[in-house]
Amino acid sequence: MIDLSYDFIITLQKEVLRKFGSEVILPADCKHLSQSILDATTKLVSETTLKRVFGFAVAQHSFSRYTLNTLSQYCCYKDWEDFQHQHIQQVHGAPIAESTKWATLKAKADAVSHYTLLTLKNRSGVPFQQTAARQYCFAHVERFLESDYTATALIAPSGWGKSIALVHVAEHFWFGRDARYKQDICWFIHAHAAGSLLLKGFSLSTWLDNQLNLGAGENLREYFSEHFKDKGGRLLLIIDGFDEISVAGDKLRVLYSKLEDFVYSNDCYPWVKVILSIRSSTWSDIFQHSQQYPAFRRYWYLGQEMEEETSINLPPLTEQEVKTVLYNYQFDPATVRTFSEQFLQRLRHPYYLQIFCQLNVDAEKNFVDENLSLFEIISKFVQQRLFNSPSNNFKIRIIDKMLSLLDMGRHGLYTDKSLLLNQHLDLFPAYKELLADNILVEENLSQEVMFNVKVRFAHNFLLEYFTAMKYLQDNNQQITEALVIEVLQHFPHSTFRVEVFKWLLRFAINQQQIQSIQYIFQVPLMPVEKSLLLEYLALHYQHESKGHHELKAIFPTGYFKKHPISDYISEDIFQFRKRKVLNALLTLVESPEDKLRIRFILFITSLVQLDAEQCELELSQLKKICNQEITLEHLWINPYEIALFIYEYMKFGISDETVLTKIYQFPYYWEDLQRPMTCSQEIVYRCLSTVFLILGDNETQQQFGQQLFQHVPHLLLKKTDPFRLSVICRLAEAYLNMGDVLKAERLSRHVGLVLKQYQSQYFIGRYTEVLQKVIQASIFFHKKEYNKAVRLAEHAMECLHKLDFKILSLLNYQLLSKLYKQLQMEKQYKEIQQQIELVRKSTSFKQDHIKLLNY
Structure with missing residues (x-):
């Protein structure tokens, strides 16, 4: 020690x-x-x-x-x-004079504490200067210091950032340039040091008494209680890493009893306090048993976030703290803003954030796309915590048993601890390591009359990973057509099934098993699933800088003639993160209609982002396809013409009268479509509704929407079709603008119910979901239910902050501006005006013609 x-x-x-x-x-x-x-x-x-x-x-x-x-x-x-x-x-x-004893003790404490701080900083997985201080920890310790409690602890699994959090706390309160309590004595040590002392027979009280050489029988705490004028403040003992890894398990209870004696002996000395960091598994085994005694809760402050079932009181990083670390790590803020909500949630766990930063040593040049990074993070985490462990065989046995009990996830996420271990004492040490490493989590649901401890994987994505690896293990590391069909039939359509297929796809890519990749894409997956798998495939090969050649081998000439491109890209046309995928597909597709579909999606994506310059580039490509490659005899208006009309009206405020006349002739050109619309027809019908929207022609919008469902009856049967839902949203807005709030609300609520009931259909797209919230908030505003309107609009804004739908953000800002003004919320009103101005300055579209474009 x-x-x-x-x-x-x-x-x-x-x-x-x-x-x-x-x-x-x-x-x-x-x-x-x-x-x-x-x-x-x-x-x-x-x-x-x-x-x-x-x-x-x-x-x-x-x-x-x-x-x-x-x-x-x-x-x-x-x-x-x-x-x-x-x-x-x-x-x-x-x-040394008697009057300087406090200063003498402080000098000793500072010397040891600075050494501990330096050690922990040097061991930080992310350079310490790039880490983020956790405001929750400051608040937790502040409340503890001001209370009569004697001890507190930061309790969380391994890799949760407890040690670095303590370093920030120590510098904030005691050792920083602007430290709040510079007169306090803070003795910051690692559990190795404290444990070695205690196991040699010392008590913490005796050790403290020895620091000033007070003489036999004299007590430091009693001395400063009698000479209170010499006492400069509080005396803090911070012990980092009080867990089974630092100290052997059979000796931990001895250390705990000595620590407990010290804590309880400070009852008359509230200025002596103890702070620990400890793993949740250790807390459950050693500390939690004391909670049945009233004295325990009288002395120990566990904080407002304590979860009794999992024994965790330190929440993950906040989203802002994650972004602070990324900015400190030289990530471009524009790149960070593109991160999905789901990905940021994963990075809130410090260990995953650390691995992500390590994967991007030069973040400005070698950024790894989030879709790829997530899989690399998990793979590296499992490699370090499981496969590199001396007890990996025992750990794998436990995980295999876990998967069997859960039926690969079909039986839920939890299993009984007793069933998992099943009296196999040889597995218990490995099980404790899995808990300590945050691969498995216990939830103690025991009651006075019943013992009930459930076990689950710490995160769902670990269950997805191990499920895919189990399939590979059972099939000799080969992805066959039979294996793919088995996975397809075993799991219902869900995000879970997609993620399992992604892990299999990643394995096939790394093993260069082209035939296996083709098997995955040939099974009857849902279009949304194929879209996600294709996205992962394209991003991987683009990152490896060999995209076109490899993709051509997987999707040879003629592939997309047999397998329509609409199976891959129809569900989420506004997702700007798909741009790389769409550009990759352009090099593979042969059909003019497929090229038209992709180019139109790219145009619409740029339009929703208010990127006028990119719109011009996409329009030039649309023009080539419409003029040279595609037959448009069955349409009275060219898809390029109507797209150009929308662009020019929004950019310059002008309208081509010839095209406008054609647009309003739509009632004379309806076809009774008993079969799915062609790509060209769908583009024209989408654009027609947009034109009536930006022109503010609500009556024609209503007429068009009603006639569309009459002439395209199969839309009525396809509840979750994105085009159908967008048309209903337009109708709701038209009725709202005409003052028919009841009809507008009925249509809006219908869309909301469909999205809620069939949410698995929309797990890659958020545009329709957020759009419905904005329209519903507008309905509440018209009904003068301002509080409901504010809550819903602010919730929509939280979603939009994570997306790049500027046209929809602008509309929602304008609604919030009206609401804040109505409710006399001056501060919020000014902030919204600033946000509106920022959006307007970011685009060259004509301001008076930026309307809601809910495709």
């Missing part, structure tokens, strides 16, 4: 570095320093020992007298005693 009386470790470090001729040291420099010490003293101090001295590794034992003497001799002192003696004279120059 580190002897806690070593007041001059930091001073020794500085002296060694001065002699070495460097102001700072990196882990790689320890090898050269070792050689320099050998040359100067003829004594060897190993590279590993030097890493412990400078805090790059945890020092689990005392620094030997040999090490300290050698380093002192390197700095031209006789030995370690001479080094300390010289510096004591330099610092004090005279015996």
